[in-house]
Amino acid sequence: QLQLVESGGGSVQPGGSLRLSCAASGFNFDNYAIGWFRQAPGKDRKGVSCITETGGRTIYADSVKGRFTISRDNAKNTVDLQMNNLKPEDTAVYYCGARLATVRNMCIISANQYLNWGQGTQVTVSS
Secondary structure, eight states: EEEEEEOOOOEEEETOOEEEEEESSOOOOGGGGEEEEEEOOSOOEEEEEEEETOOOOOEEOOTTTTTTEEETTTTEEEEEEEEEOOGGGGGGGEEEEEEEETTTTEEEEGGGGGGOOOEEEEEEOOO
């Protein structure tokens, strides 16, 4: 059974950093692109970043470029999201999603293209 578990959320002040982790199990991790998404109260889930199955390609939403870095370790079945210079508008529940890489070395940050999700981790940025 495919399972994704997010961790690492918390409360930080503006300008602070957090590192989120997504631990995967129950499927062939090497064949899946992984995406990070976030959902603020009352808003739709939006793409933040994704990484291809080999880690060779990454994509970022404009709002996080230069501040967030996604990485994966296929030996450990994990994908991390390093978030620096956090802003209040980054406040949301963050989810990781898995998408079978039917096209190699490609990922997208469109939530409706992902079928498998974790339970989410809360990130709050406030002074």
